[in-house]
Amino acid sequence: MVNDNKKYQKPIFEMNDVSYQYENKKALEHINLKIFQGEFMAIVGPNGSGKSTLLKLILGLLEVQHGEILIDGKKVNHFKHWEKIGYVSQKSNAFNHGFPATVEEVVLSGLTKSKKIYQRFNKKDKQLVKDILKEVNLEGFEDRNINELSGGQQQRVFIARTLVADPKVLVLDEPTVGIDASQIAHFYDILNRLKRSQLTILLVSHDIGIVAEQADKVACINKHLHFHGTNDEFKQLNEVDLSKIYGHPVKFVDHDHERECCK
Numbered sequence: 001m002v003n004d005n006k007k008y009q010k011p012i013f014e015m016n017d018v019s020y021q022y023e024n025k026k027a028l029e030h031i032n033l034k035i036f037q038g039e040f041m042a043i044v045g046p047n048g049s050g051k052s053t054l055l056k057l058i059l060g061l062l063e064v065q066h067g068e069i070l071i072d073g074k075k076v077n078h079f080k081h082w083e084k085i086g087y088v089s090q091k092s093n094a095f096n097h098g099f100p101a102t103v104e105e106v107v108l109s110g111l112t113k114s115k116k117i118y119q120r121f122n123k124k125d126k127q128l129v130k131d132i133l134k135e136v137n138l139e140g141f142e143d144r145n146i147n148e149l150s151g152g153q154q155q156r157v158f159i160a161r162t163l164v165a166d167p168k169v170l171v172l173d174e175p176t177v178g179i180d181a182s183q184i185a186h187f188y189d190i191l192n193r194l195k196r197s198q199l200t201i202l203l204v205s206h207d208i209g210i211v212a213e214q215a216d217k218v219a220c221i222n223k224h225l226h227f228h229g230t231n232d233e234f235k236q237l238n239e240v241d242l243s244k245i246y247g248h249p250v251k252f253v254d255h256d257h258e259r260e261c262c263k
Contacts, residue, residue: 086162152183
């Protein structure tokens with residue numbers, strides 16, 4: 001359930017009349033959106049809808065052309081505390097599969113920004129890794145080679161790598177791409193457990209069925225912001241409404257009480 005008191009809090013992210021275009025192609029038009037502390041926000045939309053562009057603008061990877069984006073009350077180009085924002089891209093596990101890294105080594109690499117040059121990891125760091133791996137249901141995996149893990153397990157390792165730096169916000173770009181369907185439910189269980197610790201979660205996904213069940217709020221984007229509300233309100237949209245937003249037929253199918261999106 002969404003906490004109504006959030007409307008009295010200062011938003012973590014605030015987008016005011018944000019527009020962006022590539023040469024002559026408009027990617028986003030007049031986006032107004034707020035994301036509050038402790039909120040689990042999902043951004044959904046069809047391919048080419050501007051989701052990835054909005055994410056890059058939020059993360060400062062693209063320069064705002066029109067409007068403004070505030071992070072914790074500061075304009076994105078003036079924001080300095082990027083260590084507070086953990087980012088896991090959909091390509092996070094696209095590493096060299098011949099590289100002999102253990103799970104512990106991968107997660108420890110998330111602490112490198114807090115270390116001085118040539119400063120070694122200590123027992124406290126390694127205990128922190130164990131604690132974080134337990135949090136993502138990978139207890140005892142420290143010495144396993146990252147290449148031996150399934151896609152879902154690898155993605156949890158990269159989330160652990162982000163969490164070990166103690167961020168206030170976790171940003172996930174299509175986090176379940178390449179993950180076996182049987183592991184997706186476990187993945188979202190972990191996200192909901194993290195949310196209960198007041199971690200703010202921003203997730204970009206094409207899977208509107210699952211995020212409608214899991215997120216606190218949903219923002220549906222197709223160049224414009226067509227919908228922004230609670231997951232219950234999003235689930236009240238019918239197939240006609242969604243098809244207008246997506247620009248092609250969208251149908252919900254129920255499987256074991258879960259909703260899936262079929263195009």
